[in-house]
Amino acid sequence: MNNIYEETKFLMKKYNITANKNLGQNFLIDDETVEKIVEVSEITLEDLVIEIGPGLGTLTQKLLEKAGKVIAVEIDNKMIRILEERFLLYKNLEILNEDILKVNLRELIEKNNFKTVKVVANLPYYITTPIIMRLLEQKLPIDTITVMVQKEVAERLTALPGTKNSGAITYSVYYYSEPEVVLDVESSKFIPAPEVDSQVIKLNLRKKPVVDPIDEKLFFKLIKISFMQRRKTLINSMVNGGMLKNKEQAIEILNKLGIDINIRGETLSIEQFCEISNLLAKSL
Numbered sequence: 001m002n003n004i005y006e007e008t009k010f011l012m013k014k015y016n017i018t019a020n021k022n023l024g025q026n027f028l029i030d031d032e033t034v035e036k037i038v039e040v041s042e043i044t045l046e047d048l049v050i051e052i053g054p055g056l057g058t059l060t061q062k063l064l065e066k067a068g069k070v071i072a073v074e075i076d077n078k079m080i081r082i083l084e085e086r087f088l089l090y091k092n093l094e095i096l097n098e099d100i101l102k103v104n105l106r107e108l109i110e111k112n113n114f115k116t117v118k119v120v121a122n123l124p125y126y127i128t129t130p131i132i133m134r135l136l137e138q139k140l141p142i143d144t145i146t147v148m149v150q151k152e153v154a155e156r157l158t159a160l161p162g163t164k165n166s167g168a169i170t171y172s173v174y175y176y177s178e179p180e181v182v183l184d185v186e187s188s189k190f191i192p193a194p195e196v197d198s199q200v201i202k203l204n205l206r207k208k209p210v211v212d213p214i215d216e217k218l219f220f221k222l223i224k225i226s227f228m229q230r231r232k233t234l235i236n237s238m239v240n241g242g243m244l245k246n247k248e249q250a251i252e253i254l255n256k257l258g259i260d261i262n263i264r265g266e267t268l269s270i271e272q273f274c275e276i277s278n279l280l281a282k283s284l
Contacts (some may be wrong), residue, residue, distance in 0.1 A: 004058055005029040008191060011056050015082050019192055023076055024124025028058050028148070030189035037200055038062045040182045041120050041146040048114035052100045052121035052131065052147075057083050059122065064090050068114055073100045100131055105140055117141055122148040125194070129169055132157070132203075136176040145203040146182070154181055154199035161270045168227040171270050172220065175210055177203035211274035218284075219277040226265025226273075234265040234276075243280060253279045 008029050011017065019025040028034060037059060043049060043066035054060045054072040056079065063070045064087065071094045074080060080097045087093050096103065109117050119142055123131055128149050135145055149157065158179040159165035173179050183200035187193045213219035225241030226234060235250040244250050254261050257275050259268075268276075 004031050004034060005191075008056060008058065011082060011086075012191075015078070017056070017078060017082070020076060020078075023053075024126045025053075025055060025076070026122075026190040026192060026194050027055055028122055028185075028189060029191050030185075033183065033185055033189055033200075034059055034062055036183050037120065037146060037148070038066060040200065040202055041118055041144065043067045043118065043120075044116075046115040048109065048112050048117045050105070050108075050117065050119045052119065053124065054083060055079055055122070057086050059120065060087065060093070063120060064093055068092065069094065069112060071096060071108065071112070073098055073103060075099050101127075101134060105135075105138065109141060116143045118143055119145040120147070121145075125150045125153070128153055133169070133172060136172065136203075136205075139176075142205055144205065145177070146200065147203075148185060148198050148200050150194075151184075151197045151199050154201050157203075158201055162267050166266065168224050171223045171273065173203065174270055177205045179203050211270055213274050214278045214281040218281055219274060222277045222280065223265075223273055226268070230266055231264060233261075234259075234263050234268070235261060237265050249283075253283075 008027050019027060043063060045068045047067050049063050049067040049070045051060055051063060051070055051072045054074050060070060060072055060083065069092045072083060073096045074083065075098065077097060080095060083095050119135060135142065155165045156167050156170055157173050158181050159170045161171050161174050180202050181199050182202050185198040185200060187197050222243065225243065226237045229237050229240060235247050238244045238250045239247055251261050253276060256279060259272060
């Protein structure tokens, strides 16, 4: 095949495949983009690569050439036969016909015993956040996560906490990793073309979280309730969210930390959220 576009069309025709809308499938058909994703992932023979949603295997092909081993996790039964036949001769590929949200990733990683683990994926838009959060919250021994997501989602995931584009997930991503946008990808580089453009982002996982809350659950609960009621003051959010009984308690905490009592939660830095949650933890 001359290029990925022709190869994709050939495979779709040969196996009578159409993109499954319910699974959010959009097949990547641009050679340069595929090469760039593999390049920024910095794959070596010492790496175990977990590829989520390989589809027709466009990215899988390039990953197999670089990695020590690739574990391709694919939920779509129709794709399994294609992947098995296409990569029959590769000894460094394991294909799992499973839902990534149900796979025991820690067990999988420990069983394979590689020096470093990297995740690479072209994620379906409808399930981007649950997948990324599962990878982060489980505190797995993963070095990097390089994923293709919708541009709007990428902007939120890679924003600095406390800035205009930030959301509750921004703080979670920043807590566990150093995120960066590494590539813009136009919608025309997929079959079928999605309605919006995409970006490839890379999350470089931290050795330890960027802040050290006394109670991690409380810390994330505080962030969550602050974004559930945007444009409300942090004090109102804490009281309405059931974290404190009255405004006086909230005012006392903010005064202790020298934080404006009229501040809105979405403008706080991650360090400020940690300071507030630590005082809350001590007072409970």
